[in-house]
Amino acid sequence: MKQIPMLDLKLEYEYMKEAIDASIKKCLEHQKWILGPEVKELEEKIADYAGIKHCIGVASGTDALLLSLRALALKTKGEEYFSRSDFIITTPFTFTATGDAILRAGATPLFVDIDPETFNISPVKIKEALSKYKGKAVGVIPVHLYGNPCDMDKITAIAKENNIFVAEDCAQSFGAKWSGKRTGSFGDAGCFSFFPSKNLGAFGDAGAVVTDCDETAELIRMLIKHGGKDKYDAEHIGYNSRLDTIQAAVLLAKFKYADGFNEKRRKIAEIYNENLKNINWIKLPVEQKNGYHVYHQYTVRLKEGKGKRDELQKYLSENGVQTAAYYPLSLYKMKVFKKRCEIYGSLKNSEISASSVLSLPVEPLMENGKAQSAADYIKLFRL
Ligand SMILES: Cc1ncc(COP(=O)(O)O)c(C=O)c1O
Secondary structure, three states, X not given: OOOEOOOOHHHHHHHHHHHHHHHHHHHHHHOOOEOOHHHHHHXXXXXXXXXXXXXXXXXXXXXXXXXXXXXXXXXXHOOOOOOOOOEEEEOOOOOHHHHHHHXXXXXXXXXXOEOOOOOOEOHHHHHHHHHHOOOOEEEEEOEOHHHOOOOHHHHHHHHHHHOOEEEEEOOOOOOOEEOOEXXXXXXXXXXXXXXXXXXXXXXXXXXXXXXXXXXXXXHHHHHOEOOOOEOOEOOOOOOEOEOEHHHHHHHHHHHHHHHHHHHHHHHHHHHHHXXXXXXXXXXXXXXXXXXXXXXXXXXXXXXXXXXXXXHHHHHHHHOOEOOEOOOOOOHHHOHHHHOOOEEOOOOHHHHHHHHHXXXXXXXXXXXXXXXXXXXXXXHHOOO
16 A cells, blocks of 8 residues: 655655765764854854844754743843743644743743634734733744744734734744745744754754844853853853754755745645545635745644544545644643643634644655545545
8 A cells, every 4th residue: 555654754865865964974074063063054044044133043942932931031021930920822722832831931821712714823812812911911922833824914013012022933834934024033033943844854853043132142042051151150040952063964954955845845735725625524724815834734624523533534544644633632721731821712713623633744755646645535535
């Protein structure tokens, strides 16, 4: 049976082998494993790509979020951490790390519902929540889920009116754009993950923060190195969260392929769109007028709900088509958040999505026939 994996990193490595091997070889020769020249080169490339002043390489996307929040607490409050009475608005329909970073920065996540069309946090709900939590909400973390950008015009305008910060979770949106500008370049900080499966992925954990603010950048540079400009004289409660030289080397080699690969992802999405458009029990992903979606995931929603999603997933797996449910449990339902979060209004759309979404294979290098065949299996599935 033909297997159709979600992603095929071996295939991608073969495709870029020469560039990656050469980049790693340079590191083997210079042996500068901590903050070697590749880290600086990558930071400059990403800052330039995002059209933003600073980029700081960090150890993971989770750390990118945490470090941004810690720097924003220092900048806006003059405190090492936020306090539990500081609320940070975000979506419950995201990966654990988004909410976890808020808790670890000392604040309380305030979950508001998503827009059922895009699966992204609803600007209307952010605005409503802010009128209820006036003076208590200090920031918002929009997540560009599946690579589909949030409406950053609306979100930044609301944040400005309410004097709160914006930290973008761009873990899934490397290369995505809103109104022609890259995600990550709208907020006070943009947080990227280079986890191996991401649109730009390392050979292990890696991440980066981009920001236009000199103070935020300087604070993050301190926090990644034990909290001081000089690690033998720390000023803040810091971490060891530097981006490894070898990961930067891999990322530098893969960087040149990133835009082309995003285009390939978009082509696969077109094949799915074309082939699935007439199935009346499935809702296809939407592209927004001002958005450039990079399809970290191509995610459909079953109008019939959970049982059927799980049945479809099982049926596809039996036919060699790998799929995933991102995410099966909204954050506010997880034990860790239950007693530590605040909820604004109904989270109905997050709830429905958690039980009915399914992501299909989007390997940039997969033959078009594979997307076609995955779609054909879906067409044959009977509800
Ligand atoms: C939306 C989102 N936020 C944060 C993260 C955390 O990134 P990392 O795994 O690099 O720590 C991820 C990915 O794993 C993610 O998908």
